[in-house]
Amino acid sequence: MLGKLQDWNDTIAALATPQGVGAIGVIRVSGNDAWAIVNKLFPSKNLQQQPGHTLHVGLLKSGNETLDEVVLSLYKAPKSYTGENVIEISCHGSFYIQQQILQALATHGARLAKPGEFTQRAFLNGKLDLTQAEAVADLIASNTAASSKNALKNMRGGFSGILGNLRDQLITFSALIELELDFSQEDVEFADRKKLYNLLSEIGLQVAALLQSFRLGNVVKNxxxxxxxxxxxxxxxxxxxxxxxxxxxxxxxxxxxxxxxxxxxxxxxxxxxxxxxxxxxxxxxxxxxxxxxxxxxxxxxxxxxxxxxxxxxxxxxxxxxxxxxxxxxxxxxxxxxxxxxxxxxxxxxxxxxxxxxxxxxxxxxxxxxxxxxxxxxxxxxxxxxxxLNDTLVTNTRHVSALEKVQQSLHEIIDALDNQLPGDLVALDIRRCLHFLGEITGEITNEDQLDYIFSKFCIGK
Structure with a gap:
């Protein structure tokens, strides 16, 4: 599924600022052909010969018609928000001008972006994990200091950092236990069961703390x-x-x-x-x-x-x-x-x-x-x-997955207590890793992604 989504090769465009009359508006263009498409509208210079992370001032034209005088911000893949070639067009805040520019971009090959599609591409291209992507939406919707601070922390990897650390430690033990299966005739143990118990206990405490934080996290968010x-x-x-x-x-x-x-x-x-x-x-x-x-x-x-x-x-x-x-x-x-x-x-x-x-x-x-x-x-x-300074869980999707993680931890401990064979213990650990991966997006499906990103605003 992820391979299918990563094969998207079209170029998208959308207004990144709210609609309405203002001093400026920003139109974001992302995709392999972003620079080539905007270059057709920008006669002042050849954008494809310019370096990334540069600004360029000039007239934007469609044929012989001048659309606006703009500032172009150029970002070359992979050093951009989406991981693709990106151009942000800063134009005047007239609704008419913005629509004319979007129409010109569409005429030359860009497609109007769906809600959340820029952030979805950032996720698919490995610029953000799923929890960070969801934190972007939370940050946009934040209306208090506490909600903004928590969303910004999670966008920078606060929540996913905790989960990633837990997942890495479990993967190590899972690999050792599965290695034991290759030496089943030797009756050897590569994974120290006592250390595994301690790790499971530590992970259980952290998961319980994250679940308990949802009460306050929900208050901070909503x-x-x-x-x-x-x-x-x-x-x-x-x-x-x-x-x-x-x-x-x-x-x-x-x-x-x-x-x-x-x-x-x-x-x-x-x-x-x-x-x-x-x-x-x-x-x-x-x-x-x-x-x-x-x-x-x-x-x-x-x-x-x-x-x-x-x-x-x-x-x-x-x-x-x-x-x-x-x-x-x-x-x-x-x-x-x-x-x-x-x-x-x-x-x-x-x-x-x-x-x-x-x-x-x-x-x-x-x-x-x-x-x-x-x-x-x-x-x-x-x-x-x-x-309020701790990492807070604010998303019901995360709560549901963490509850499954908690249940699977109990199943691993039961398997160890009952001295079940290593292949069954390894299976329980893989199930726990699966639920952790659901949270950060290592494991997901297309319908889930469409639902998550459809709640974003267009242009983000």
Whole structure:
């Protein structure tokens, strides 16, 4: 399959910058004939006589028609992103100009690229492994410091480096065990079983750590869904505005002002929190619209990663809160109790709600303890800040393969414990190597590649 894909010899082109009016746009061309095709449009000089990693300024023409004045960046294979001959055309940001250039490239033999095809070629040509290629897409989609940092680390081989080291050590033992099969009559052991046990234990610990990192990795990549829940007029909309530092939600003293959910994002220490302001929850509502709003609030609560239960310290009691806590615990929700309007209740409120666990007291209206609340939200999701510097698994495909690796490690250990023949042990090791290879792309299939790279943006 890989041989088939590597035999692609056509040349592709696509706009590498977002569509729309801007100062410049960049069109990327990659393939064996990239230089020859662009050379037909660039009468200023013969590009095929120029060295790689050089810039050239001139007019781009199609026949007698001038398309634009451009800057060409030349990259000669294999020293390019895709490993092929590449030219990047920096033109003016007019949509019309960009389309005219792409049309001219197509006329002279280039094909419009599919989503992710440049990175797919980089993978097929050995410039990136599969985890690095996927990290490229994560880096493009990153919108916080934490997600950007993790994606950049993996793009530079952080995750694949760990897996490659594990795989190399297993390959060594696999070769030694298979070598023993050639000397089965001699009853010799080339592979030290004790060292193999130690290696399997070490690999198991690293795989378990990678699997455990997915909880935080998923948060870093996708953010945290936080449902702000509470009774009508508890101050949920005021709290949303206080956290965002802008008037996003309508605030009123009239209970039940919010009839539908409002969603906004908040960046806390590099983690994206997706805040959902919900309609106030009460048993009896005054109309159909409010009833629908309450139902949506309950649905958001069920689907949230974290529930922020807001209550009015002047109206709530310890006993009534106990009931809310039992409901949240019964649904196995990660939650935080937030007592609001403390500015109106003197200094007795903390004693009134002893024994309720995770609780923060604030005044949303007067911005009291809002920063304390933000830090509490962060600490509930990221228990140890230092973990953000570790390699984090963010991809469900990787999790599935790592779980198979973990299972196959157990099978190897069972085989050793039961003193099974070397050929069966070698078979179990090869199965483990197979699953490790699936992650980095040493072992893959065309359908899988098409699915992975189809999620990329065109031009990357």
């Amino acid at each position: 953010g945290v869904q936080v449902a702000i829940i509470g009774k009508p007029n508890a101050g949920k909309s005021t709290l949303l505005n206080a956290l965002l530092k802008e008037d996003r939600a309508i605030v009123s003293d009239i209970a039940g002002t919010t009839r539908d959910t409002i969603e906004e994002t908040l960046n806390i220490n590099g983690i994206l929190f997706r805040l959902i302001d919900t309609a106030g929850i009460r048993e009896h509502t005054s109309g159909i619209i409010e009833t629908i709003g309450v139902e949506r609030s309950l649905e958001k609560m069920r689907n949230a990663d974290l529930v922020l239960y807001l209550f009015d310290v002047r109206e709530e009691t310890n006993q009534s809160l106990q009931s809310a806590v039992q409901t949240l615990q019964g649904q196995q929700k990660n939650y935080l109790l937030v007592g609001n309007k403390v500015d109106d209740n003197g200094t007795t409120f903390e004693q009134d709600f002893n024994g309720l666990g995770n609780i923060v007291f604030i005044s949303a209206r007067h911005n009291i303890n809002i920063e304390v609340l933000q830090e509490k939200l962060f600490s509930l999701i990221v228990e140890d800040k230092s973990l």
